[in-house]
Amino acid sequence: MPFIGRDWRAYGEQWTKTDIGSWEQQRRLSLTSSSISLNSSLSDVFNALEIVNSVSNIRRFNYIAKVVQILFKEKLGELSGNAQRSLFQVIERMIDMVLKTGDNISLMQRIVTQFHSSIQSAYPFYYYIGSALLWQRHIKMLTRMQETIKQVQTNMITIDEDNSKLTFDYLPVDMQREVIRRLDNGTDIVNIGMINSNLYRVSQELFIWRQLCLYHFDGDTQNSNNSKLGEKILGLMRKQQDDIDTNNIDWKTAYFKLKRQHGLREVYAEMIHQCQLCKSLFWQGSDHSCPYDTLSPSSIPITPRKLVTMLV
Template sequence: MPFIGRDWRAYGEQWTKTDIGSWERSRRLSLSSSSINSNSSLSDVFNALEITDSVSNIRRFNYIAKVVQILFKEKLGELSGNAQRSLFQVIGRMIDMVLKTGDNISLMQRILTQFHSSIKSAYPYYYYIGSAPLWQRHIKMLTRMQETIKQVQANMTETDEDDKDNDSPNDNKLTFDYLPVEMQREVVRRLDNGTDIVNVGMINTNLYRVSQELLIWRQLCLYHFGGDTQNSDNSMLGEKILRLMRKQRNDVDKNNIDWKTAYFKLKRQYGLREVYAEMIHQCQLCKCLYWQDTDHPCPYETLSPSSIPITPRKLVTILV
């Protein structure tokens, strides 16, 4: 019988080998208005963007963690069976990553606690998709994950205590406190959260003085709440900062602003700008989603490519 149709080995098709040994065509995920509901489920997005494998990329870890947190907190009751399975695969890979590196332990503990609370809040009604025994198994699995994270924290604490006990008075170890003030200032300037700056300032007197410098808080305010235009001093401050100054009935003088106080007031009112090392982008020509650092073969090669970053909340809103 003759073969009718295009050979799957034809030029231009990219095929990859799956875990079970079969071959599948590389997928390009499009979120155009005509295909959102019919072709782009959450599990499709996780598979096409390789979310599970991307957990091992430290630049993508926090972005994926934020997506997972939003799903647990707000969308758990709307997830299909395939979405639940994909979510548990991501969580399992995140746990493996934490065990391997020892990083983001507190973040994973918060995620698991949120997931556990979301499931417990449905008892005894279990309005989520699936049976009560299924969600009981989910609870047992999450409990084991939480115990694993707690054990890792306990082991790290014991290791730190052993290191302190074994340190002799003659050991000369370079710590952050021994760095010149100029270097400490450069490190603190690169923190993107005011709470972290305050916590650093509680270490010792020198770091406290560094953490109180208004220039650091001014740069932090401009980063999160400042304007994009640089035509004048006031335009650089941005409308959010100017609105706060007018509300306090103060003259808009950037040299006399209490930037630390202004930061926390603006944070309560507007929230912070989301910062990630790498984000998912959407092509404005073909409407495809792709990771920022990956190549995007847009079919509209003759036009100038353009894309916009997709925040975790926007991604969840689109898909669920």
């Protein structure tokens, strides 16, 4: 009798116990060049990687937020109905997380506003997948989200006004400098400098901008003398002058020029990785049981943009 079931040589199924006491089969998502378009949809990936539940993990929040931003800004017209529903579930969970913790309010306001603009731009043509009724429902839902975030911001401002504790502006200059130099985005540094004249002077210090350039554009941050600069920085300097004088560089201007040319380095507390043996996707901090356990396991990080490119 021919064997029509699963190959007996395949690895066995793994079952895990859930919070309610039941058992479920461990979900494995394998993406190869041949299976991306045939077997794996975006909703399958979100379910397998537990994206909705991962929002509550602060180490994964910014990574998921970036994936969501790329999806609705560039791929919204290509998403199926299930993918749209999964995307809204993620955003709703992100809103709940912001309401509970009070963190990332500005980020969520920017995400919801951009998402609202992307959907509203389709009105009244609805060239995206879905009916007119579906898109009107989306717009109403996003409008409620915007109102919720605004209310949270208003409540936080009221609390801050009633709070008599010291603010960031009252810290010593050295402490302010240490906080600002740990920011990884020049736009945030510029925004802090707009608060008052004292913070403006701190935000204009070339030492802060030099470290930011070295961090994002292949500089040797371990070299205290900064005698070794990355190729991207050196390329920009050569365009401006023949003799490169590291002591006479406008690092703030250089940062924004390099940002336009090369983009910023993507750094997240935890990323999705892909096993190089079985091609499975998994969170960096989770346990991955590779079926090829006799070989040395290896994996590579998957950036949010690369993940979206693989799936849509």
